[in-house]
Amino acid sequence: MNPETSPNSPRTHQQPKKVITGDHAVAIGAKLCRVDVVPAYPITPQTLIIEHIADFVSDGELDAKFLTMESEHSVMSAAAAASASGARVFTATSSQGLAFMHEMLYATAPLRLPVVMANASRTLGGPPGIWCEYNDSMGARDSGWLQLYVEDNQEALDMVIQCFRIAEDKRVLLPVMPCLDGFVLTHTVEPVEVPEQEEVDLFLPAYIPDITLDPARPSMIGTFMPAEYIMELRRQTAGAMESAKKAIGEINDEFARRFGRNYGGLIDTYRMEDAEIALITMGTVTSTSRDVVDELRREGRKVGLVKLRFFRPFPSEELRKVLSGVSAVGVFDRSISFQGGGQSYNEVRSALFGMTIPIINHLAGLGGRDVTREQIMKMFEITLKAAKGEKVNLVNWHNTRGETL
Amino acid sequence: MITIKELSDDNLFTAGHTACPGCGVAMSIRNAIRVLGKDAAVYVPASCAVVFGTTFPYGAWKVPFFHTAFENTGACLTGMQAAFEKKGKQVISVGFAGDGGTYDIGLQSMSGAAERNEDVLYICLDNEAYMNTGIQRSGGTPFGAWTTTTPVGTKIQGNRRFKKNLGDIVAAHEIPYYATLSIGHPLDFIRKVEKAKNIRGFRFLHMFTPCIPGWKMDPAKTVEVTKRAVESGMWTLYEVENGEKKITYKPGKMKSVKDYLMMQGRFRHMSEEDIKKLQMWVCRKWNLHYKEKGAPQICEIAPPEEHHAVTEEHREMHGP
Amino acid sequence: MFEVRFHGRGGQGAVMAAQTLAEAAVIEGNYAVAFPFFGAERRGAPVLAFTRIDNKKIYSKTQVYAPDCVVVLDDTLLDTIDVVAGLKPEGIVVINSKDKPEDIDLGKELRTGAINATSVALEILKAPITNTTILGAFAKATGIIKIESLEEAIKRRFGEKLGALVGERNALAARTAFEKTVIGKSKGIKKLEPRKQWLPTYQELPVGGALVEGKTDAGLIGPGSFIENKVMGWATFRPLRDKEKCTMCLLCWFYCPEGTIVRISDRGDLMTNYDYCKGCGVCANECPVDAIKMVRARV
Ligand SMILES: Cc1ncc(C[n+]2csc(CCOP(=O)(O)OP(=O)(O)O)c2C)c(N)n1
Ligand code: SF4
Ligand code: SF4
Ligand code: SF4
Ligand SMILES: [Mg+2]
Numbered sequence A: 001m002n003p004e005t006s007p008n009s010p011r012t013h014q015q016p017k018k019v020i021t022g023d024h025a026v027a028i029g030a031k032l033c034r035v036d037v038v039p040a041y042p043i044t045p046q047t048l049i050i051e052h053i054a055d056f057v058s059d060g061e062l063d064a065k066f067l068t069m070e071s072e073h074s075v076m077s078a079a080a081a082a083s084a085s086g087a088r089v090f091t092a093t094s095s096q097g098l099a100f101m102h103e104m105l106y107a108t109a110p111l112r113l114p115v116v117m118a119n120a121s122r123t124l125g126g127p128p129g130i131w132c133e134y135n136d137s138m139g140a141r142d143s144g145w146l147q148l149y150v151e152d153n154q155e156a157l158d159m160v161i162q163c164f165r166i167a168e169d170k171r172v173l174l175p176v177m178p179c180l181d182g183f184v185l186t187h188t189v190e191p192v193e194v195p196e197q198e199e200v201d202l203f204l205p206a207y208i209p210d211i212t213l214d215p216a217r218p219s220m221i222g223t224f225m226p227a228e229y230i231m232e233l234r235r236q237t238a239g240a241m242e243s244a245k246k247a248i249g250e251i252n253d254e255f256a257r258r259f260g261r262n263y264g265g266l267i268d269t270y271r272m273e274d275a276e277i278a279l280i281t282m283g284t285v286t287s288t289s290r291d292v293v294d295e296l297r298r299e300g301r302k303v304g305l306v307k308l309r310f311f312r313p314f315p316s317e318e319l320r321k322v323l324s325g326v327s328a329v330g331v332f333d334r335s336i337s338f339q340g341g342g343q344s345y346n347e348v349r350s351a352l353f354g355m356t357i358p359i360i361n362h363l364a365g366l367g368g369r370d371v372t373r374e375q376i377m378k379m380f381e382i383t384l385k386a387a388k389g390e391k392v393n394l395v396n397w398h399n400t401r402g403e404t405l
Numbered sequence B: 001m002i003t004i005k006e007l008s009d010d011n012l013f014t015a016g017h018t019a020c021p022g023c024g025v026a027m028s029i030r031n032a033i034r035v036l037g038k039d040a041a042v043y044v045p046a047s048c049a050v051v052f053g054t055t056f057p058y059g060a061w062k063v064p065f066f067h068t069a070f071e072n073t074g075a076c077l078t079g080m081q082a083a084f085e086k087k088g089k090q091v092i093s094v095g096f097a098g099d100g101g102t103y104d105i106g107l108q109s110m111s112g113a114a115e116r117n118e119d120v121l122y123i124c125l126d127n128e129a130y131m132n133t134g135i136q137r138s139g140g141t142p143f144g145a146w147t148t149t150t151p152v153g154t155k156i157q158g159n160r161r162f163k164k165n166l167g168d169i170v171a172a173h174e175i176p177y178y179a180t181l182s183i184g185h186p187l188d189f190i191r192k193v194e195k196a197k198n199i200r201g202f203r204f205l206h207m208f209t210p211c212i213p214g215w216k217m218d219p220a221k222t223v224e225v226t227k228r229a230v231e232s233g234m235w236t237l238y239e240v241e242n243g244e245k246k247i248t249y250k251p252g253k254m255k256s257v258k259d260y261l262m263m264q265g266r267f268r269h270m271s272e273e274d275i276k277k278l279q280m281w282v283c284r285k286w287n288l289h290y291k292e293k294g295a296p297q298i299c300e301i302a303p304p305e306e307h308h309a310v311t312e313e314h315r316e317m318h319g320p
Numbered sequence C: 001m002f003e004v005r006f007h008g009r010g011g012q013g014a015v016m017a018a019q020t021l022a023e024a025a026v027i028e029g030n031y032a033v034a035f036p037f038f039g040a041e042r043r044g045a046p047v048l049a050f051t052r053i054d055n056k057k058i059y060s061k062t063q064v065y066a067p068d069c070v071v072v073l074d075d076t077l078l079d080t081i082d083v084v085a086g087l088k089p090e091g092i093v094v095i096n097s098k099d100k101p102e103d104i105d106l107g108k109e110l111r112t113g114a115i116n117a118t119s120v121a122l123e124i125l126k127a128p129i130t131n132t133t134i135l136g137a138f139a140k141a142t143g144i145i146k147i148e149s150l151e152e153a154i155k156r157r158f159g160e161k162l163g164a165l166v167g168e169r170n171a172l173a174a175r176t177a178f179e180k181t182v183i184g185k186s187k188g189i190k191k192l193e194p195r196k197q198w199l200p201t202y203q204e205l206p207v208g209g210a211l212v213e214g215k216t217d218a219g220l221i222g223p224g225s226f227i228e229n230k231v232m233g234w235a236t237f238r239p240l241r242d243k244e245k246c247t248m249c250l251l252c253w254f255y256c257p258e259g260t261i262v263r264i265s266d267r268g269d270l271m272t273n274y275d276y277c278k279g280c281g282v283c284a285n286e287c288p289v290d291a292i293k294m295v296r297a298r299v
Helices: A022-032 A047-058 A072-084 A095-100 A102-108 A153-168 A197-203 A227-259 A284-298 A316-322 A343-351 A373-387 B024-036 B048-053 B073-086 B100-104 B107-115 B166-171 B186-198 B219-232 B257-262 B272-290 B312-318 C014-027 C075-079 C117-125 C131-142 C147-162 C164-180 C251-255 C282-286
Strands: A017-020 A037-040 A065-068 A090-093 A116-121 A146-149 A176-181 A190-193 A219-221 A267-270 A277-281 A303-308 A310-312 A328-333 A359-363 A395-397 B040-043 B092-098 B121-126 B177-182 B203-208 B237-241 B244-249 C002-009 C031-037 C046-054 C069-072 C092-096 C111-115 C182-185 C214-216 C219-221 C237-241 C261-264 C269-272 C292-296
Touching: A017 A022, A022 A047, A022 A116, A022 A153, A022 A176, A037 A047, A037 A072, A037 A090, A037 B073, A047 A065, A047 A090, A065 A072, A065 B073, A072 A090, A072 A095, A072 A102, A072 B073, A072 B107, A095 A102, A116 A153, A146 A153, A153 A176, A153 A190, A153 A197, A153 A227, A197 A227, A267 A284, A267 A316, A277 A284, A277 A373, A284 A303, A284 A373, A303 A316, A310 A343, A316 A343, A328 A343, A328 A373, A343 A359, A359 A373, B024 B040, B024 B048, B024 B092, B024 B121, B024 B186, B024 B203, B024 B219, B040 B073, B048 B092, B073 B092, B073 B107, B073 B121, B092 B100, B100 B107, B100 B121, B107 B121, B107 B166, B166 B177, B166 B203, B166 B237, B177 B186, B177 B219, B186 B203, B186 B237, B186 B244, B186 C251, B219 B257, B219 C282, B257 B272, C002 C014, C002 C075, C002 C131, C014 C031, C014 C046, C014 C131, C014 C147, C069 C075, C069 C131, C092 C131, C111 C131, C117 C131, C117 C164, C131 C147, C131 C164, C147 C164, C237 C269, C237 C282, C251 C261, C251 C282, C282 C292
Parallel strands: A037 A065, A090 A116, A116 A176, A146 A176, A277 A303, A277 A328, A328 A359, A359 A395, B040 B092, B092 B121, B121 B203, B177 B203, C002 C069, C069 C092, C092 C111
Antiparallel strands: A017 A190, A146 A310, A267 A303, B177 B237, B237 B244, C002 C046, C031 C046, C111 C182, C214 C219, C237 C292, C261 C269
16 A cells, blocks of 8 residues: 555554444444434344444443334434434434335435434345445435445444534534445455544534424424425435535544554555556555555556546536546446446546546456456456547446356 | 303404315314414415415414425424424424325425424324325225225225324324314314424324315215214224223214215215225224224124225235 | 416316317317416415417427416405416406406406306206306407307216216307406406515525424414415405304314414313314304304305
8 A cells, every 4th residue: 555645544543443344333423422322223234333332322321312222214214203303313224124114215214314324335135135335325426424444354444433523514414324335344454443432522513403393492303395496405405415515625634643554535546646547446446456456556557546526416527627638538337327337437427527538347246256456457458448439338347157358 | 171152252364264165274263363363383284284374475374484395394394393402492393294294295294303302292193185185095095985086987996905003103203292173073073183282292183174075975964974973883983091081082982984975075976885894994993092892883794804904905905 | 379377276177168168269270278377285275287289280388378368266265366477458358247347356457258157056056166158258258269168068077977968958058148248347446465475585494494483574484484375365255153052162262273273361272263264164064053154165
């Protein structure tokens, strides 16, 4: 890793490190945020999160209402209701669970209820599978939730804390969904630095909403709304999503100052300075890709990496800027929208509209298939070919029997 | 106990709401919230009540109001109450859900909240069909009733299933309090709402709430029809407190179910045979509730031998 | 293209009227569409429906803003709604009213066909359902559709749903109205203040649409603000209480679904605020001493 640009250094505070799973890290993050209400429902590979939180509550380490709901739909219903009643709410889910609560995602965002929910990325069946794929969260990208994808367990923990700051920021007031790769993070242990509670308290003040369901000051939240108003409400939600970009950047910087870890905000880059081509990645594939970039660099190839951290709001401006000097872009996708390619690919193409460079889609790891160094190598290779003007497929299915690349 | 005279003048569900004239749901909501008072916060799932009670930027509720979806009353009440408790606020979380939102799509959410014994008050406004979407059958629709999804055809006439026994389902959760109410029995109504207000844990008030277009009836008869329902045994006023069931009002003499049916257009097509079927179902219910046979001239036509829900069609489909 | 806007109240069958007119136009070999504007309100609340007729396929899917004809099924709507808004200058109004056109104040002098559709309907259909009756008046006043086509359309649509006899009777109601319709010019005196509406920009709209009690130029908003919505227009009847008979048992006060019966003079008396009375008649039906009579809301 390049020590200058790696997100995990330089460190200003040296905390004792814990060797924990991604799920455990997320749970600790939620605990540090002093969440008030946690409605929960089990689903692999998220379950460890709520189990850890149940332990915290049962052991008196966290003073929260832990609600063992009877379904994910009820989880998100209770989450919305508790949030509207003034509580800081955290929960976690995955794939089928996220799909089951889909309706309620659309209730939380426009009502501006800043719930934070971790999603352990997993195949949304059928056919059923439990391994990492992004087709669960991608289906929720138009619900008004902010959505981000983390690369390692440290980022998972840190982002839970940042997520509450972002969600509760008065400019934003939208729910946020940090996504961590099923098993690749959720069930993998690695060293994680756990921030001090006092420091988190300084970073994340108590949540004090303007309007809640309070008999002392009666309110109406979620009223039936005719067409005369709903268009403006949509515009308002869109505006909040847009404002989130600035808030994310500022909160990232403040977090970096306080905790010494800078994740770059909406996107992160690796060895992009003089890169001729770039690969855009999400989640843990970013991590492996850092090694691949180093290797290719050693061979003298000028390649770089762009880590798409936030998918909503989508960092169009940031991408245009960082990609302005390259001659081809590869876009990694871990899900397919059944329309030309993956969702990132489609979004990146519209973000780069007007730029004339080739944009090549690399589908890999669907259903949890391991995304290997060789596959990533191949992604760079194909993208390099495109940069040279050679003819390549726009959409490439990596490591897929029957496909020739 | 509060009498009518002692009820508050405060209109916590104000005039100007847009329910149909004579709406039994509006009548019940108004009086329930009047007894519950200002320290309540209300969740209303998708239903007539959400539409006639709020239309942005207007609202009839003078207590906090929340709405998100249809099938989640139990869960939303759970979330609200959890937040209030965590914040140390004394608030009664009250849900006002329809029969569709309770018997059918919301059953799971209600059951979850009941089983966890959440400290909330669940009120079911039972108008015996999905009214907000224009009168479709629900699990609470009685036998024979016309709805738009149980039309009166040449082959099949009206709803072929009997009303689901929600009371037993709810009470089986071993909750502190379940009661049935009718707006036509004001003192019983007030007493039960007041009682539910003061009990801790999951309380369920099951209100019988006539619907004018859904029942095809004269709006002036909203109250009268509930009285006839009780007199005939179609609706029974009782409560189950910590597992102990108590009849709170027993009609003097059983009236034929036909009196009740003929007040409402939704039943007027019913054949004598179907009326008899329904009457037998009522007689059995009467027997179960009041521990006595119904009026002899009504109930001894042909004593029901089998479980009420096993109809001819059922047997055809599933065998004897 | 000929465009029609129907004004009625929930339950009066305005949508059915619009559809039946469309069917009649199709019977004559034209192309027609009919559609409702679904508001959220229930029985008695104002509703809109539209019909478009042309001799070729109609592509427009918007509401009708500049109708050639406005049909009013209930003249109580005139008190609160500018029914002739957008009507073309040479347009025509067809209205259910006891009055002659000259006595109907539409705020503009407009060609008007008037019919006492309620009385025709009561006589022939034995119910105050005016949607087919008014179509007869429409045929007479506009001349754009033959009464025979309407009769045929009515028989088809009503016959299909409610039986041939009902179809026949409704067709007869339309024919009777066709013959009785009086055509003239309306009065143009009153000025209807358009009802004020709070229309915030998206920046002004409270975050997430969450409202607490508030006041705007257009009146109250938020909890309890439905009192801005006066519903007396919904009522056909209204209750009159005989103070002498009343025993102050308070049952009417308890039952009124609108909460528009209020206790006054230190709880010693009652008053009905007719602004919010929908005329359901529950109070009269439940009064144990028959102290309440329902009387026609407008004479
Ligand atoms: C998930 C979902 N399915 C369907 C609907 C449509 N819907 C809204 S209200 C309603 C019927 C409500 O019936 P009920 O609960 O009995 O209340 P009522 O209107 O009769 O008082 C339906 C089907 C919905 N809002 N959400
Ligand atoms: S449809 Fe029925 S429940 Fe709905 S407002 Fe009208 S009367 Fe009330
Ligand atoms: S008629 Fe109905 S709305 Fe009017 S006062 Fe009587 S009960 Fe209330
Ligand atoms: S119900 Fe009759 S007697 Fe009782 S208060 Fe009303 S008007 Fe008076
Ligand atoms: Mg219902």
